[in-house]
């Protein structure tokens with residue numbers, strides 16, 4: 001048995017069943033600390049790892065928002081930057097925007113030491129464990145791609161019970177308050193509420209792109225991925241990536257009185273940001289094989305049957321800030 005499995009088994013034997021959120025937090029902390037999970041040799045592939053177009057368009061989104069906000073001193077923040085690919089692609093675009101680099105330093109929120117090291121090879125930034133630790137002195141422009149889906153959830157059955165993990169990692173029902181059935185991501189709501197509080201005082205924006213739903217419907221969206229295949233979330237703790245669909249309506253509620261734009265389907269959002277034109281530009285003058293790869297990436301990111309519909313973009317902004325690109329006013 002691996003170390004984490006032994007540790008969790010001992011904890012359950014001593015203290016009784018664990019709540020699902022505690023299980024998910026322990027598994028994912030170990031999972032991300034120990035490996036680079038991205039890409040063909042890993043467990044899953046994210047949008048920025050599919051194509052440079054994704055990070056470039058996010059870079060354009062950031063620069064456009066900052067210019068229309070009046071080019072204020074601000075801080076660019078990314079939550080859970082993975083390999084740093086999205087931000088490296090974004091910064092290539094932002095480097096062409098006069099004044100941006102000097103006015104807007106980069107802060108990365110990352111708990112995994114291994115991924116921090118990977119990010120440091122590509123990005124000049126300050127690193128923080130939690131959003132609370134970021135200096136609180138200026139507007140924030142916060143980017144979160146496939147971050148909220150990795151945060152721990154609770155699952156309620158609506159009949160006074162919630163999901164727990166017992167001996168031999170078997171599912172158990174723990175007593176819970178309330179009669180609402182469904183999933184709740186308290187950690188995600190707390191992070192959004194904290195960022196919203198800062199936006200209220202200093203201005204700025206939060207962009208969340210993730211797989212999930214616009215209304216609260218999922219009863220069990222917990223998923224484990226290992227080597228690009230679905231795995232059992234309660235077998236081999238720390239060896240697979242645990243995620244759940246993001247409840248965008250809950251994130252919007254956590255933003256309180258701020259302006260919420262979207263969620264809009266990722267395919268629609270990327271089309272509005274000009275992904276077709278960027279793909280055409282990149283295809284121009286390349287080999288047929290490269291051009292085919294770019295066309296395939298475009299389909300993968302935007303087609304409704306691929307990432308285009310399930311993934312969604314939502315922005316939270318201070319009402320005095322402009323409506324961000326890709327969202328109808």
Ligand code: SAH
Nearest residue numbers: 032046080081082109110111112145146150
């Ligand atoms: N945004 C990247 C990576 C997504 S995977 C991409 O799109 O490719 C999730 C990322 O969030 C990883 O970098 C992981 O280490 C980080 N992470 C997960 N839980 C976290 C937490 N509670 N606090 C900070 N970072 C976390």
